[in-house]
Amino acid sequence: MVGTMTTSATPEALPEAPVSAASQEQAAAASATHQETPGSARRKVDWRVRFAFLSLVWGFSFLFIKVGTEGYAPFQVTLGRLLFGTVVVAVVLVVKRERLPRSPRTWAHLSVAALLLNAAPFSLFAYAELTIPSTLAGICNATSPLWGMALSLVALSEDRPTRRRVAGLGLGFLGVLTVLGAWHGFSGVDARGTALALLASLCYPIGWIYVRRTLAGSGHSNIALTGAQLLVATVELAVVTPLFTSMPSHFPMVPLLAVVALGALGTGLAFLVQYDIVSEVGPTTAQMVTYFTPVIATAAGVAVLGESLAWTTPVGAVIILAGAALTQSRPRAARRQP
Template sequence: MGRSGPETGSPSVPPVRRPAVDWRIRFAVLSLIWGFSFLLIKVGTQAYVPLQVTLGRMVFGTAVLIAVLAVRRERMPRGARTWGHLAVAAFFLNGLPFSLFAYAELTIPSTLAGICNATTPLWGMVLSIVALSEDRPTRRRVVGLGIGFAGVLTVLGAWQGFSGQDPAGTVMALVASLSYAVGWVYVRRTLAGTGNSHLAMSGSQLLLGTAQLALVTPLFTTFPSAFPVLPLLSVLALGAFGTGFAFLLQYGLVAEVGPTTASMVTYFIPVVATAAGVLVLGEAITWNTPVGALVVLVGAALTQGRRRFAGRGAIMAKGGPARSPAGHRTGMAGVQADR
């Protein structure tokens, strides 16, 4: 559900009653929830294998959205074609990236995973140039792409053998971010203008992603012999808050302040993820990590430029960061700035 994120044209969002809580507070809460997702993944994998963490995340996230759909009495999408496209979107925006980030964090710090997540807009720009004929490159965006990937190399300490980071784990985190971008491009091309609400599309997407994981997980894992409280609570929070409740927050922000402002959450996620990893998990960082992360964010911002946003569509439902128009943790298919 990306990025989701976390990343277009102004989506057609139905009028909503202005919430009592100021949008800036909800924006800050969303940044914290998505930023802490990487810490929760790390804690969850201390007791459960990555696929189990992902499945649990999907189950709890889906439960939240389905419950909201039931309360609002909104119908699920109709048509085999729509459900088929949603199944593909669920794979690229939920099942695959969620699983890859979980596997990556077996060998890399949660701080690095959070920073890799911020590369989604960079991947998204590359893919949008190839797959979206109306999305032409500009000099500013090409420069941003180069700056962004230079920032990735800085984070990894490429001049000194990648600073001891595990290559396999790092590649999995980067591929997870690429998957968000692929899913975002796919959603824009296949699910825009379906006439269904963002909530219904997102809930359906998560439901399909949960079904996919429910079929795959038993084939590659065995049932847990124990359920330690802290990892279990981490998985529950990752799903219910980081995937379900976070989407509802983003949906409300987009309706109130628009997709451009809501998408700015993308640039706070790696900051929160880094702070959480260092302060809570005691992960060590060197100077190149925050400096490289800043360079990545500058490059990502430049790649976005001033672009028109696409119309209505599905929600990215990444559960993680919404992603930018160019590319998560899993936003809306009409909202992205993700993450």
């Protein structure tokens, strides 16, 4: 649930998920050129542990949003999230002595990417969770690969659908209808909040397509582009937030800590971990985090927040994840590594 510019699915997807500012091809190239000494490799935490950490952080992000909105307005939660996430990445940029892009054209593209992958979806999820449980928001986030598949039918001519992937698209949206209890007339489900969460999930593949066409192969590192993207998104929210909210009269500690965790862990640190995993094991394995996130989000919502769970929610979630997995499948020849 990072929501930056990786082309794998998020986070909130590979947010969060995202949160990276280059394509998977760039990450793969980086892994091919990055060499570690035997000593550094031994000291490195196993990628499975980092994968589990990433799944846990992005799964809990929906809980953090819910708790944050109990004390602050949705735009304030999003602004805090972006601010703390930017600080974490900025520290890494300074340590690694990475330079931000200088081209005005690159910054213009980053402004659009920041809106589509950070400012808009983060805000939409925050507003959605005013009226829907965090469990439902996490499951709605899992529809991002389905939206991406639907968009690929018209937007990416080089990524043509197969019968299996089209079947996955249909299966996934059947899962959405199951979660919402369509045969009961969507009773007990807040239509507006659910629509906002689904719209947030749609923002990610739109953003990924835009990034793939404008910033892939720009010559800048993932960290530099992501730092710039988060900085722009923070500025965008800093401009918008005062127009719709007023300064809080007090600062509740628990919601504040939730916002700090959401930004520093779910947006800043999560990106760094995600990029590290992509560089080590490749984007195909790394994007599997998408299928663990809604499971953890549901467990956290039920166990920590005491949210109710009808049978349609877990059953529909399983159907959605099965459909999403089918939409991400490729022919064997395409999956074969050189």
